[in-house]
Amino acid sequence: MGAAIFVKASVVTRYCDSRQKHRQSAASWRDSETSFEQQKGHDRFFEMSNLNQSGVKPKDHLYKILVIGDLGTGKTSIIKRYVHQFFSQHYRATIGVDFALKVLNWDANTLIRLQLWDIAGQERYGNMTRVYYKEAVGAFIVFDVTRVNTFESVSNWKADLDSKVQLPDGSPIPCVLLANKCDQQKEGLINSKSKMEEYCKEKGFSSWYETSAKENINIDEAARTLVSQILLNDKLINDSNKDGDQFSLAHTNDVKKKSCNC
């Protein structure tokens, strides 16, 4: 149901904390050698072939999604599974941030591009630059069910996220908790579903899933839940702005056209 590309960001350290620079990061994601040609191909493909039955071009949304959590919890593996239907046991730590794009034909009238920001666990909450978080409209926080200490960090990641990015009305962006590596022996609170429910409610998670990138468990489901929440927020924001300036969470054209002069 979707198409996807995955590209590596080579330059992440020279971001400065301005809106313009953020757009450069998004633009460099689009403009990088491999992605740009592929993206043009996608654009042409969708322009030509993605008309719905009534010949109308579907609404096109681009949403920035963060994937954060401790080192080695499986963030990259989840993204690779989701985007490429691929898994490897081999661990190569992410440096800085990687990007992936997942294109979803959500329904006959809606095309969604998820710009997935795969942030290295070694970035650590608290030290995370705001630029990574800027304009994100949804997030996954990932922990490893075999290592309790990665669960203990979850509340810090969530607090960091909520302090650095909000929706236009000031509310937190939707965030889904992923208890990854559920194909293995679990340790801690994850063994009690009711306590996990309580924990997620208290910390303000939209939802939580046990996932396995290895066995492909619940990754599509978790993504669908997050996207549904984002679409709902987008609609609420647009509805509340009906009489004023229109604002959308999606920033499709922004990313394509702007470039940085600094």
Ligand SMILES: Nc1nc2c(ncn2[C@@H]2O[C@H](COP(=O)(O)OP(=O)(O)OP(=O)(O)O)[C@@H](O)[C@H]2O)c(=O)[nH]1
């Ligand atoms: N058994 C099992 N292993 C997994 C799963 N997901 C990831 N792994 C393994 O866990 C290790 C770390 O996975 P990564 O996806 O690189 O973890 P990461 O969170 O991106 O790590 P950083 O980039 O360092 O933050 C790798 O050896 C993966 O093969 C899973 O669902 N089950």
Ligand SMILES: [Mg+2]
């Ligand atoms: Mg990684």
